Amino acid sequence: MIIEVAISDLKLGQYVLDIVDQTGTYQLKGPGHVKSQAIIDHLAKHGVLSLLIDTRKSLTIKNEKSGDIQFTRPEQTDTYIAPLAFEISQAKALFSHSKHIQQQVLRNILNDVDVDLAPVKEVADDTVNAVFKNPDALACVLNIRFKDDYLLEHAVSVSVLMTIFCRHLGIEKRLTKELAIGAFLHDVGKIKIPDEILNKPGKLTPEEFVIMQSHVEHSVEIINNITGISDISLEVAALHHEKLNGNGYPYQLVADDISLYGRMITICDIFDALTANRVYKAGYCHVKAFNILRKLAQDGELDLPLVDQFIRCMGVYPIGSLVELNANRLAIVEARTDDPIRPKVRSFYDIDHRHYTMAEDIDLSSVEGVTIKSVRADDFNLEMNKIVEFLMLQG
Incomplete structure (x- = not known):
């Protein structure tokens, strides 16, 4: 089982997959077992706060009292774990890990370092596999949000929502993974927007809104330069602010020019923006957000049949709400x-x-x-x- 543990709870023999939270920028050389207290002390010294652990790979300690510590693999036993608790624990760990990967991507962009697609693909694979197995646990975790982490959590959440929507519509897993990657990266261009505009609590001026709109073009440019990115991933990121009536941006496309996937991510993006808490604004409850989506569709901005499918997909009262x-x-x-x-x-x-x-x-x-x-x-x-x-x- 993959779980998140605080550095103070990290124990000898545990198998570390990745760092979840830290005050610095320390990076692991790779996953591995904790075989000495010095390793734990080293991580704590570098500001590591919590880590992702695979409990299935933990080692048993022998001869700890004699000082001659040895590690052995424990015998596999069947342990009952409450299904709901297990699924939510797994989903929380996956969501935290996804945020960490998103943070790495943004850090690389800021430092003009090439974005490595491999960890993004891995996160997308894990998300798709988890959702196709049981979408309810990740849907539940979407309700556990931290308003100070909106930029990170919004990208991860839209990717999860897109995956859940794909499953509902019967889109195959291979294609869903490419769409999940595009959704995961759709807002990376916001790292180029000044903080005073990106996090402004009040209404943006016309000049500020033009700058905010440019994040899509920044995203497209950044994603287009990622080695190995697919056309469909790029497409879904490029279309997430287009509206059927031509009033979207940056391309002012109309209905016939907006693909199914572009219509889908716009719905997912708006829904998450409506329901998420931010530093300066509380989110709406789900029913209110659904009503707003339908009003936008009735006004010609969104695809009404697709909005109704999204509401059926999530449920009038979504799991975890x-x-x-x-x-x-x-x-x-x-x-x-x-x-x-x-x-x-x-x-x-x-x-x-x-x-x-x-x-x-x-x-x-x-x-x-x-x-x-x-x-x-x-x-x-x-x-x-x-x-x-x-x-x-x-x-």
């Missing part, structure tokens, strides 16, 4: 049912008394008298990360 029940309880959506507006949920929080409660699974399709509405954790001064951790501990 928060809902408020009429008994003044909060619940998280766990699974869909045959009724699209009556999912299975797990209640966990008493709104009146402002405290967590024993989790209760409720199939809304089989009970009467329980109403439901989409809400956000911020509305109740809660954090999605802590909510998910609490529910994982509940089993």
